Amino acid sequence: MALTQDRTDVAKVLADTQKHVLVNWSAQGNISPLVITGADGVWLHSGDRRILDFSSELVNSNLGHGHPRVVRAIQEQAAILNYVTPAFTTEAQATLARKLADVAPGDLTKTIFTTGGTEANENAIKLARLYTGRHKILTQWRSFHGQTQGAMTLGGDNRRWANEPGITGVVHFLNPDPYRSVFGSDARKALAHVEEVIWYEGPQYIAAILLEPIVGTSGLLVPPDGFLQGLRTLCDTYGIVLVFDEVMTGFGRTGKWFASEHWNTVPDIMTFAKGVNSGYVPLGGAIVNEKIAKHFDDNVYWGGLTYSGHALACAAGVATIEAYESEDLIGNSARMGELLGRQLNALAAKHPSIGDVRGRGLFWGIELVKDRGTKEMLEQWNGPSSALANALKGELMKRNVYVFCRWNMLFVAPPLIVDEEELRIGVKAIDEALEVADRFAATGKLA
Numbered sequence: 001m002a003l004t005q006d007r008t009d010v011a012k013v014l015a016d017t018q019k020h021v022l023v024n025w026s027a028q029g030n031i032s033p034l035v036i037t038g039a040d041g042v043w044l045h046s047g048d049r050r051i052l053d054f055s056s057e058l059v060n061s062n063l064g065h066g067h068p069r070v071v072r073a074i075q076e077q078a079a080i081l082n083y084v085t086p087a088f089t090t091e092a093q094a095t096l097a098r099k100l101a102d103v104a105p106g107d108l109t110k111t112i113f114t115t116g117g118t119e120a121n122e123n124a125i126k127l128a129r130l131y132t133g134r135h136k137i138l139t140q141w142r143s144f145h146g147q148t149q150g151a152m153t154l155g156g157d158n159r160r161w162a163n164e165p166g167i168t169g170v171v172h173f174l175n176p177d178p179y180r181s182v183f184g185s186d187a188r189k190a191l192a193h194v195e196e197v198i199w200y201e202g203p204q205y206i207a208a209i210l211l212e213p214i215v216g217t218s219g220l221l222v223p224p225d226g227f228l229q230g231l232r233t234l235c236d237t238y239g240i241v242l243v244f245d246e247v248m249t250g251f252g253r254t255g256k257w258f259a260s261e262h263w264n265t266v267p268d269i270m271t272f273a274k275g276v277n278s279g280y281v282p283l284g285g286a287i288v289n290e291k292i293a294k295h296f297d298d299n300v301y302w303g304g305l306t307y308s309g310h311a312l313a314c315a316a317g318v319a320t321i322e323a324y325e326s327e328d329l330i331g332n333s334a335r336m337g338e339l340l341g342r343q344l345n346a347l348a349a350k351h352p353s354i355g356d357v358r359g360r361g362l363f364w365g366i367e368l369v370k371d372r373g374t375k376e377m378l379e380q381w382n383g384p385s386s387a388l389a390n391a392l393k394g395e396l397m398k399r400n401v402y403v404f405c406r407w408n409m410l411f412v413a414p415p416l417i418v419d420e421e422e423l424r425i426g427v428k429a430i431d432e433a434l435e436v437a438d439r440f441a442a443t444g445k446l447a
Helices: 012-018 068-080 091-103 118-132 147-155 158-163 189-202 227-238 259-263 291-298 311-326 330-349 388-396 420-443
Strands: 038-039 043-046 050-053 108-114 138-140 170-173 206-211 241-245 269-272 285-291 354-360 363-371 405-408 410-411
Touching: 012 291, 038 259, 043 147, 050 420, 068 311, 091 108, 091 285, 091 311, 091 363, 118 147, 118 241, 118 269, 118 285, 118 291, 138 363, 147 158, 170 189, 170 388, 189 206, 189 227, 206 227, 227 241, 227 259, 241 291, 285 291, 330 420, 363 420, 388 405, 388 420, 410 420
Parallel strands: 138 170, 138 206, 206 241, 241 269
Antiparallel strands: 038 043, 043 050, 108 285, 269 285, 354 363, 363 410, 405 410
């Protein structure tokens, strides 16, 4: 079998994967995953092939691949200390917790560390319930919060169906979606709906409202101005904990440290993962405000994980935050995001299948429709088919560009280090691939 330049036996890796690995979200019989042999910056390598990572993997490699500061931090930490029980502490964990308190909005101050966003949201549920003594959690229908039992119940798309029934006490409400919801861009109507749900459920029983400030892979929905601020007011009025899931939107993804800062709204608990160390070592967490932190001075926090505050992960997190600061990557996200938004909106003039382009910073979604007038989806959300998404991914990969596609959406979210030339390459590939969507809209045929 031929070996690639980095000596990876690609054929053997693929064969071993097909025989021994249960691949996420897939029927296993006909899959043939691309073997990645290396990565640097915004580029993935599969042997001699270079592929532009135009979605930051799963919108988590904010810093790009192989950043020398983070790689060095992991190496240095590994030479000192890899792991201790969470009953102890380490310099890496303590330093990262302090840095998170420094960059987080408002008075968010104390963190429980996890290994990812799913566990972060599970702990947010637990924190809110223990703090309030209440049970119910309100969240949006168009959302995704992870795939353990509690987190998947929070989510509103079809990824929860196979795991139902989930946990008790989760109640969904409708999202404000300026493009297609019944509320349009009217934040007041959307908030009136949320308050009505609060009345139905009994505010005295509601522990938290938990939501993504900008919805991620359930549609990349940017709320209308005033909605998050109004939720803050509702939570204050009824004594409900406000939780923002910033797992996907945090750490510069939207052109600010955290998406909630676009609306100057501070939650009581904020969950994070992904961009905290760009996926170099699994890490997530939930950071709470001073009031909640003080509650647990005298009350046991009944939660914990074997790998909470893992030294290697936290060392990578410290280095990642330092890189964001020293290289002005939050600013670069805002600047490149403005350019990317203009370029993607320009595609709408060329492609009749584009219904809407929306986003902030380097976090953009393209929604595809059969007809702009009716807004009928080009492939139904939560529907049984992913043929269009697979066709678009295939066309993009022919051009050596990776974009995360799902039903009638393309999620364009390159690493924060992206430059203008790399944006040009990615947008050009999307432009060419959208011919498939235009043809599908016009004829109902993908080929």
